[in-house]
Amino acid sequence: MSLTGGWIEHKVEEGASVLYLTGAWRLAHLAAIADALGSLRLRLQERFILDGSRLTALDTAAGFTLFRYLAGLGCSESMVSTRGFGPHHRQLLGLVHENMRCPPASAHSEHLGLVQRVGAGVIALAGLLRTHNAFLGAVALDTLGLARRPGRLRVRETVSQFEAVGLDAIPIVALVTFLIGVVFAYLLGVQARRYGANIFVVDGVGLAVCRELSPLLAAVIVAGRSGAAFTAQLGTMKVQEEVDAISTLGLSPIHVLVIPRLVAIVVALPLLAFVGDVAGIAGGMLVGAWQLGITPGAFIDRLHATLPVDYLIVGLAKTPVFAAVIALIACRMGLLVARDARSVGVNTTSTVVQSIVWVIVLDAVFAVLFQYLGI
C-alpha cells in the first residue's frame, strides 16, 4: 500500500490490481487526487478493478482524472472493471467514459511570433485599404445621387449629428485653442522681448493659429470625440443587426447612416476651426496685454495690417477635407465591426489612430501644395 493521502488504496487480489477509491472525489480535491494517483507508481497490469464502495461523492472532473490516469498507463477498456459503485456513480462513470475520447483543449490563445504578427498585420492592412476603396466608391455614388435629388437628405438626422459633432464640441475646441494661443504667444514673447520686437508676436500668433494650429487641433479633437462616437454607434448597431434591418427595409445603410454624419461633420469642422481661430487669437491677445505691453486695440490693428485674409481661408479650406476623411474612416470602421463586444473596442481605437494620422499626413500635403501654388 502506498502513501496517497487517503484518497486511494491499492491492493493486489487474485492477480488483479484493486483500486479502492476513498472519500469525496470532487473537483475541490482534484489537485490532491491527481497527486495521489501520481504517487501510486502503478505499472501496467492484466486486470484493474475499481472499487467504489468507500466513495462518499464522485463528480465528472474526478472521474475523468481517474480514467485519464488509467488511459495514460496504457489500459484498454477491457482491462478495467468496476465494482461496489452506487447506481448514480456508475451512471456518472458511464457518461465520463463515453466522452473520454477527447484530446485536451488548449485553454490558451495562440501567441504568434514576431514575423507572423508582422505578416498578419500587413495582410490585414492591405485588406482594410482595399475595402476602404470600395466603401469610398459607394459613398461617392450615394453622394452623387444626393446631388441630383437633394431632397433625399435626411435633414433631421443630419441636424442632430451636427449638434453632437459641432455645437457640443465648441467649449472644448475653444478651450484648447485658447490655451495653445496663450502658450504660443508667451514663448514667442520671451524671445521677441529680447530684441524689443514685441509687436511681431501678433504676426506669429495670427499666422500660426489661423493657418495651422486651429484647423489641426479642431480636426484632432473631432477625430477623438466624434470619430470614436461614430464607430462605436455604428458598431453597436452592427452587433444588434440594426444595420441588416436597415438593408432589409430597402434602405441603404450608407444613405441612412453615413451621409448624415459625413454632411454634419463637413459643415461642423470649418465652423469649429473658426471658433478655434478666434479663441487662439484671444489667448494671444491676453498674453500680449499682460506680458508684452500690447493693448488689445494695438493687437487688433497689427493683426489687420499683417494677417492677410488668405491665410484664414487657407486654414479653413483644409478642414472639410479633414472632416470627410474622419467621417469616412469612422463610419467604415463602424460598419466593419464583427458581432462581438471586443471588436467594437478594437475598431474604435483604430478609427482614432487612423484619422489622426491621416489628418496630419494631409496637413503636410497641403503645406507643400500651398507652397507650390504660392498661397
Added chain:
Amino acid sequence: MDAALEIDGIVTRFGAQRVHDGVSFSVRRGEVVALIGGSGTGKSVLLKEIIGLVRPAAGTIRLLGSDVWRSSPEELNALRRRFGMLFQDGALFSSLTVAENIAVPFRENTDLPMDLIAPLVGFKLALVGLAADTGLKMPAQLSGGMRKRVALARALALEPEILFLDEPTSGLDPVGARAFDRLVRVLADSLGLTVFIVTHDLDTLLSIIERAIVLAGGRVIADGSVDALGKSADPWIQEYFSARAPLAGA
C-alpha cells in the same frame, strides 16, 4: 429528499408596478422543473432574484440551504460556486476563445494547475457534444446552438448541484432544441443535478421535465406534472395548452 430551492412569499415592485405578489414554491433535489408563464410575467426577474442579482422587495429565497438575501457577500460567492447558470444568449466572454471561456471558472475558483485544466476543458466540451477543435474558436464564430452548448459546458465546469437555464431553447431550431433538451436530461440523470428551467416555450421541454410551475399575474397559479396541468380549469393554462394542441396533434 430535502429541498434544493425554497421560495416563500416573494414580492417584487418596479416603481408602481407589482411584478410578483407573493410567489411561493419549492424544488426538491434531483428534480427537473420548468417555470413557465407568458412574456412579461417576471420569470427572468425571479431567476435573477434566486441567483442573487436582483433584490426582491419582500419574501425569502433559500437556495441549497442558505438564505440568498441574508448571506454576506462571501457566503453568496461561495453559494454561487455551487450552482451553474446558463444565460439566454450564452453570455460567453467575447474576447476569449471557447476553451478559455470554459477554463475561466477553473482558473478563478480552483487552484488546479494548467496541465490539469486543459484536459478537463476538453472533456467538458465532449460532455456537451462539441468537437475539441471548437475550443480554439471565438464565440463570434459559433452558431446559436453551439454557443448554448459552450455556455452549458461553462455552467457545468464547477460541478454544480443545481443548474439554472434561462430560455434554453430560444433561438434554436426544433431539432437542435430537442437535442439540447435531451443533453440536459442525460446530464441531469447521470450527474444527479437539480435543473430549474425558465421558459415560455414548453413544447420542446415536455419530454424532459417532471413538473411545471405556472406564473401568471404575479402569483403561482398552478404547480404539477404536465398531464395534471393539461386538465387544469384555469383559463390561461387552458389557452396555453390549446394553443399548442394542433401542433401536438399534427
